[in-house]
Structures are given as structure tokens and as C-alpha cells.
Amino acid sequence: MRPRRKDKWKAKNKARFFLNVGRLLQRGYTLNHGAKLLMYGEPPHARNTISSWIATLQDGRAWVESLELLKIPSDISAYLYFSERYGMLSHGFYYAGRMLEQRERFKEKVRTLARYPILLIWIIATLFLFMTLFVFPQFEELFATMDIDYPAITSFTFTLFEGLPFAFGAFIVVTVGFYAYYQQRFKKLHSFQQIRTVEKIPGSKRWLHLYITYTVSLQMSQLLKGGLSAHDALQVFIKQRQMPFLQAEGERIQTDLNEGKSLHDAIAGASYYQQEFADVIRHGQAAGQLAEDLAHYSEMLWEELNERTRKTTVMIQPFLFLVIGGFILLLFLSIFLPIFQLITSLDG
Structure with a gap:
């Protein structure tokens, strides 16, 4: 599986884009036309994301698949x-x-x-x-x-300072342990089991x-x-x-x-x-x-x-x-x- 690249399109700018798309759709624009119009006012990295997103829609890809490109919650x-x-x-x-x-x-x-x-x-x-x-x-x-x-x-x-590196090391070990538990076990639990946990x-x-x-x-x-x-x-x-x-x-x-x-x-x-x-x-x-x-x-x-x-x-x-x-x-x-x-x- 390819590592997920960091999203350079800031969330606040993404929110503004969504708001403007919604307004244009309410005025009768098509999604393709409205998104392309707004795309030109965005920075290059956002423009690339929007362009790829529009391309997936034009290619007939599933809507849920196209949404993954936007990297939203x-x-x-x-x-x-x-x-x-x-x-x-x-x-x-x-x-x-x-x-x-x-x-x-x-x-x-x-x-x-x-x-x-x-x-x-x-x-x-x-x-x-x-x-x-x-x-x-x-x-x-x-x-x-x-x-x-x-x-x-x-x-x-002196005693406190001598113990701090060990405390920090223990914190790192516990953090790594929790992360490993989350990835290897928690994510595989049924949703209701996750809630109870x-x-x-x-x-x-x-x-x-x-x-x-x-x-x-x-x-x-x-x-x-x-x-x-x-x-x-x-x-x-x-x-x-x-x-x-x-x-x-x-x-x-x-x-x-x-x-x-x-x-x-x-x-x-x-x-x-x-x-x-x-x-x-x-x-x-x-x-x-x-x-x-x-x-x-x-x-x-x-x-x-x-x-x-x-x-x-x-x-x-x-x-x-x-x-x-x-x-x-x-x-x-x-x-x-x-x-x-x-x-x-x-x-x-």
C-alpha cells in the first residue's frame, strides 16, 4: 500500500471552496463548471487536487471514490x-x-x-x-x-533530573505500545466493541x-x-x-x-x-x-x-x-x- 502523502491544501481553504461550490450549484451551475471556475483562484497544489477530482468524475468513477481525493474527514x-x-x-x-x-x-x-x-x-x-x-x-x-x-x-x-530520561523513555514505549494496539487490534474490532473499549x-x-x-x-x-x-x-x-x-x-x-x-x-x-x-x-x-x-x-x-x-x-x-x-x-x-x-x- 502506498504511503499517504501529506495534504498541502489547507482545510480552511478547502472549506471556502466547498462553500463557494455550494453557492454556485444553488445558482444553477453544474458541478463540473462551478468547480473549474473556482479552481483558478486556488494555489497550484489545490488546483492539481481539484483537477484530478474533476477528471475522476468525468471518467465516470464512483462518487465515493472521487471524494477520497479531497482528503476530508x-x-x-x-x-x-x-x-x-x-x-x-x-x-x-x-x-x-x-x-x-x-x-x-x-x-x-x-x-x-x-x-x-x-x-x-x-x-x-x-x-x-x-x-x-x-x-x-x-x-x-x-x-x-x-x-x-x-x-x-x-x-x-539532581535525582529528579536523573529520572526524567527514564520517564521520557517509558512515555515513548507506552505511546508506541498504544499505537501498535490501535493498528493491530483496535481497528479490527467491531464498531460496538470499539465503543465499549x-x-x-x-x-x-x-x-x-x-x-x-x-x-x-x-x-x-x-x-x-x-x-x-x-x-x-x-x-x-x-x-x-x-x-x-x-x-x-x-x-x-x-x-x-x-x-x-x-x-x-x-x-x-x-x-x-x-x-x-x-x-x-x-x-x-x-x-x-x-x-x-x-x-x-x-x-x-x-x-x-x-x-x-x-x-x-x-x-x-x-x-x-x-x-x-x-x-x-x-x-x-x-x-x-x-x-x-x-x-x-x-x-x-
């Missing part, structure tokens, strides 16, 4: 797949662009929040190397010559349930807006291949419906959804606006995911600053206390 790829299949391509491209744009805006906020702590961590790593390679060896030689004991805090810092990670259940509910409500609303019944939408879930979970979940819900259960009962019977999801479906079916209710509900879930991530990042920042500040203070004391002790011994 699997849920957005599935969204465009459903949009094309049921004649809502202008709507699909526009909202795919919106979703991608929102994600990039959110990533930028996270990067901004993380920039200062990362800078401090880099400074500390530089100080660590400088202290380990130059300062502490000089201290050891000087104190050994003068037969003076280190201050307790300096001895503690992730739920065992402390603090992950709420996030996982939010994301699963968001994904299903978003994709279901798109299909229902295209005029499909809930039964037909489930058949699309089952037949698509971009998202294995949607395929497995479609089969599960279809089995429940065949046994005489209602759609909201089938949803309520799964533990990996938000508790109110079944109520949203029941309300939408009763009002005859299930597609609209699911669309609004998915937007609310996306906003909640963003807000929870922002709050988590804001909560982590003070802890990082405290750890970094404590480490710098420890370095300061471990250097200046021995110097002060040497001066005192010389005066004595």
Missing part, C-alpha cells in the same frame, strides 16, 4: 455521499464547507490557547538540557572538591456519546431532508462504507424496526446516545418535522462539543502554568542555594 465525506445520492448536492457542499470551517476555527482557538504553554514547555526543555549538560556537572565537581554536602532541594533536583477510558464516555449522537443526527437529517423515509435512510447507512459505525448501527436499528419497535424506542435502547435523543426523535415524528428537528439538534450538539472542549482547555491551562512555574522555581532554588552555601562556607 470521514463524517463530512459521508455527508457529501448522502447529499449526492439524494439530489441535495448544493446543500451538501455548502454545509460540508460550514462544518469544515467551524472545525478549523475551533482548532485555531485551541492552538491559540495552547501556544503559550507549549512555548514555556520548550523553554523548560532547553533549560533542562543546559542544566544537565553544563551546570550540574560543574556543581558536582566543585562540591566534591570542597567536601560540602548539597542543599536538600539541590539533591532532590473507549467507554472504559475515564472521562471519555460523555465525549463519545456526544459525538456519536451528533454524527447520527446530522447524517439522518440530511437523508430525511432529501425526501427519504426513516427506513430508506437506514438502508443508505447500511450500504455506505465510509463510516463502519453508521453501517453497524443502521443494521441494528433496522433489526429493531423489523421486530416491531419504533425508531425512538430503537434509539432509546442504545446506551451510547444522549438520553434526550430518543425524545427529540419522538417529538419530531409527532410534529412531522423530524428532519428539521434532527438538523437543529445536531447543531446544538456540535456547539456543546466545542464549548466542552474550550472549557477543558481553559481548565488545563492554569494547571500547566502551575507545573511550569513550580519547575522554574525549583531550578532557580537548586542553583542559587548551593551558590549561597558556597559563599557562606568561604566567609566562614
Whole structure:
């Protein structure tokens, strides 16, 4: 298998392209004409990607195969797949662009929040190397010559610094082990087994349930807006291949419906959804606006995911600053206390 090359087409520019394609399609342009028109305003690497994508469409390749060239997240790829299949391509491209744009805006906020702590961590790593390679060896030689004991805090810092390389090595080993487990075992598990495995990670259940509910409500609303019944939408879930979970979940819900259960009962019977999801479906079916209710509900879930991530990042920042500040203070004391002790011994 060929290694996947890095995508040089920035996601925010890709989002803008999708939004503009959606607008042109709404004005009556064909996909081929609209994409070619927008292609000329893109940088060369993006132009090459768009040109290859258009060529696959003109060659009669499958829509799902052509989407792989765009290198977009699997849920957005599935969204465009459903949009094309049921004649809502202008709507699909526009909202795919919106979703991608929102994600990039959110990533930028996270990067901004993380920039200062990362800078401090880099400074500390530089100080660590400088202290380990130059300062502490000089201290050891000087104190050994003068037969003076280190201050307790300096001895503690020496011990800490000696253990850090081993801790870093252990971290690398654990990281490689997790990656190997993910590639060799986790990816081969059935979707429901993957969910149960992730739920065992402390603090992950709420996030996982939010994301699963968001994904299903978003994709279901798109299909229902295209005029499909809930039964037909489930058949699309089952037949698509971009998202294995949607395929497995479609089969599960279809089995429940065949046994005489209602759609909201089938949803309520799964533990990996938000508790109110079944109520949203029941309300939408009763009002005859299930597609609209699911669309609004998915937007609310996306906003909640963003807000929870922002709050988590804001909560982590003070802890990082405290750890970094404590480490710098420890370095300061471990250097200046021995110097002060040497001066005192010389005066004595």
C-alpha cells in the first residue's frame, strides 16, 4: 500500500471552496463548471487536487471514490455521499464547507490557547538540557572538591533530573505500545466493541456519546431532508462504507424496526446516545418535522462539543502554568542555594 502523502491544501481553504461550490450549484451551475471556475483562484497544489477530482468524475468513477481525493474527514465525506445520492448536492457542499470551517476555527482557538504553554514547555526543555549538560556537572565537581554536602532541594533536583530520561523513555514505549494496539487490534474490532473499549477510558464516555449522537443526527437529517423515509435512510447507512459505525448501527436499528419497535424506542435502547435523543426523535415524528428537528439538534450538539472542549482547555491551562512555574522555581532554588552555601562556607 502506498504511503499517504501529506495534504498541502489547507482545510480552511478547502472549506471556502466547498462553500463557494455550494453557492454556485444553488445558482444553477453544474458541478463540473462551478468547480473549474473556482479552481483558478486556488494555489497550484489545490488546483492539481481539484483537477484530478474533476477528471475522476468525468471518467465516470464512483462518487465515493472521487471524494477520497479531497482528503476530508470521514463524517463530512459521508455527508457529501448522502447529499449526492439524494439530489441535495448544493446543500451538501455548502454545509460540508460550514462544518469544515467551524472545525478549523475551533482548532485555531485551541492552538491559540495552547501556544503559550507549549512555548514555556520548550523553554523548560532547553533549560533542562543546559542544566544537565553544563551546570550540574560543574556543581558536582566543585562540591566534591570542597567536601560540602548539597542543599536538600539541590539533591532532590539532581535525582529528579536523573529520572526524567527514564520517564521520557517509558512515555515513548507506552505511546508506541498504544499505537501498535490501535493498528493491530483496535481497528479490527467491531464498531460496538470499539465503543465499549473507549467507554472504559475515564472521562471519555460523555465525549463519545456526544459525538456519536451528533454524527447520527446530522447524517439522518440530511437523508430525511432529501425526501427519504426513516427506513430508506437506514438502508443508505447500511450500504455506505465510509463510516463502519453508521453501517453497524443502521443494521441494528433496522433489526429493531423489523421486530416491531419504533425508531425512538430503537434509539432509546442504545446506551451510547444522549438520553434526550430518543425524545427529540419522538417529538419530531409527532410534529412531522423530524428532519428539521434532527438538523437543529445536531447543531446544538456540535456547539456543546466545542464549548466542552474550550472549557477543558481553559481548565488545563492554569494547571500547566502551575507545573511550569513550580519547575522554574525549583531550578532557580537548586542553583542559587548551593551558590549561597558556597559563599557562606568561604566567609566562614
